[in-house]
Amino acid sequence: MQERDESRVKYAVSLYSVGKFEEALREIKALLEKDPSDPYYNAFAADCMIQIGNYQQAEKFAGIAQSLEKDNPDYSVLYALALFYNGKPEKALQAINSAIRRGGESAERSIIKSQILLALGREEDAVKEARKAVSLEPSEESNRNLGSVLREAGMDDEAEEVYRKIAEDNPNDVEALRAIFEIKEEQGKLREALEIIDRCIEIDPEDYTLLLDRSDLYMALDDPDMAMEDALQASMLSREAPPDALLALARIERERGLLQDALKHVESAMEDYAEDPEVHAVRAEILKAIGRTGEATEECMEAVRLGAESDVKYRVGLLLYEMRKYEEAGKIFSELVDDPVYSVSASLYSERCQWKSLHQKS
Numbered sequence: 001m002q003e004r005d006e007s008r009v010k011y012a013v014s015l016y017s018v019g020k021f022e023e024a025l026r027e028i029k030a031l032l033e034k035d036p037s038d039p040y041y042n043a044f045a046a047d048c049m050i051q052i053g054n055y056q057q058a059e060k061f062a063g064i065a066q067s068l069e070k071d072n073p074d075y076s077v078l079y080a081l082a083l084f085y086n087g088k089p090e091k092a093l094q095a096i097n098s099a100i101r102r103g104g105e106s107a108e109r110s111i112i113k114s115q116i117l118l119a120l121g122r123e124e125d126a127v128k129e130a131r132k133a134v135s136l137e138p139s140e141e142s143n144r145n146l147g148s149v150l151r152e153a154g155m156d157d158e159a160e161e162v163y164r165k166i167a168e169d170n171p172n173d174v175e176a177l178r179a180i181f182e183i184k185e186e187q188g189k190l191r192e193a194l195e196i197i198d199r200c201i202e203i204d205p206e207d208y209t210l211l212l213d214r215s216d217l218y219m220a221l222d223d224p225d226m227a228m229e230d231a232l233q234a235s236m237l238s239r240e241a242p243p244d245a246l247l248a249l250a251r252i253e254r255e256r257g258l259l260q261d262a263l264k265h266v267e268s269a270m271e272d273y274a275e276d277p278e279v280h281a282v283r284a285e286i287l288k289a290i291g292r293t294g295e296a297t298e299e300c301m302e303a304v305r306l307g308a309e310s311d312v313k314y315r316v317g318l319l320l321y322e323m324r325k326y327e328e329a330g331k332i333f334s335e336l337v338d339d340p341v342y343s344v345s346a347s348l349y350s351e352r353c354q355w356k357s358l359h360q361k362s
Contacts, residue, residue, distance in 0.1 A: 004038065005031055012044065021051040039068035043075055046082055055086035066095075073103025080112060089119040107137035111145045123153040140166065147179060156183045172203050174210075181213065190221055208237035212248050219252065228252050235265070243269035247282050254286050262286045277308035281316050293323050300325075304332060310339050314346070321349060326357040 012027035025048035032041045046062035049055070062082040066075040076099035083092035096113045103109075110133035117126035130149040133142040143166055150159035160183050166176040177200050184193035197214045204210060211234035218227035231252050234245035246269040253262035266283045273279050284299035300316045308316065313332055320329035330353030336346035 004040070005034075009040075009044075016044075016048065016051075021048045024048050025052070037068060039065045039072070039075065042068065043078055046078055050078075050082060050085060055082060058082040059086045059088075071102060073099040076102060077109060077112065080116070084112070084116050084119065089116050092116045093120065105132070105136060107133040107139065107142045110136060111142060114145060114149050118149060118152050123149075127153050127155070140169075144175070147176075151179070151183070156187065159183060174200050174204050174207070177203075178210070178213075185217065185220075190217060193217055194221070206237060208234040208245055211237070212244055215248055215252070219255075224252060224256055228256070243273045243276060243279055247278065250282055250286065254289055259286060259290050263290070275306055277303040277306040277312050280306065281308065281312050281319075284316065284319055288319060288323060297323060297325055297328065301328065310336060310342060314342050317346075317349065321353065324356075324360070326353040326360060329353050330357060 008027060008031060012024045012031075015021075015024035015027065025045060028041055028045045028048065032038070032045060035041065042061045043065035046058045046060075046065060049058035049061065059079075059082040062075070062079040066072075066079040069075055076095050080092045080095035080099060083089075083095055093113070093116050096109060096116060100109050100113070110129050114126045114129035114133065117123075117129055126149050127146075130142075130146040134146050136142070143162055147159045147162040147166070150156070150162060160180055163176040163179045163183075167173050167180070170176070177196055181193050181196040181200065184190075184196060194214070194217055197210065197217060201207075201210050201214065211230045215227045215230035215234065218224070218230065228249070231245060231249040235249050238245040246265045250262040250266040250269070253259070253265065263283070263286050266279065266286060269276075269279050270283065280299045280303035284296045284303065287293070287296035287299060297320065300320050303312060303316050314336060317329045317332035317336070320326075320332065330350055333346045333350040333353060336342040337350060339346065
């Protein structure tokens, strides 16, 4: 291993510290070309790759760093993270356990281990590990992680207690308040949820996603006028953001029978997000309501072609079924039969589509 180029490393670190991960990665890769056996260079490259979402390469370089310096627990932690983000939780668990054996327990390592255990479906063990992180270091990070793990484990009451303690320490902590809002909303305590989301918006009135949350809540409270007001405000705040606000506004307008306005807003969203399956799904719903079923069918199929997630595919399948496009709907439902969330209803609809399609042709 050659002597490290400390000045160039310092420059790469400075780029990383201000979020310029790709530029930092270029600097480190240049150093790796000169000395590919330096574990620090490999670890730094892996860290940058995790930040930019290149998890496959992150795993490769973190693995090299760990193999070059086996006794360094930090490299085992990095390798565990890379494996976890690359969809390999079993191997990630082995790596984080190795880090703990070599370097001892720490809040950071317990936090990472709790998330890996969650991914493996070991919720009880994940909660224990998250609690251990708090006992090792009762920091804001470890408490947030505990709240998150408790929520994933379905322990909402205990999660709410954790988030309330965070909010007591910092009354303007929107992240903690929003978590409480989501718990209340899921529990059907809508008026309590409204009080909390009002407080969030008071703290951060420029966050359009908070307005969208409140807009959805107003719809659940059967107050479409207030829902529309929030959706309009969100659309004005989110001109450079994803099309969520425009789509929310279009949905409310559709439900209120303002179909041409709804179509106008979804088509505005489509100008910049023509590759977003959700945009096509919402446009299909509006076109169906208008009576333009041919175009609605095309939009449904386009949403699927663009790789719609299961929830969007299911909605599209129902839409096609309602338009008596049984063959097209049947294909979509058959793709959802193995999805644990939609398997039962998708199987039923798939069978119905098959039967109705045969009768439709005869």
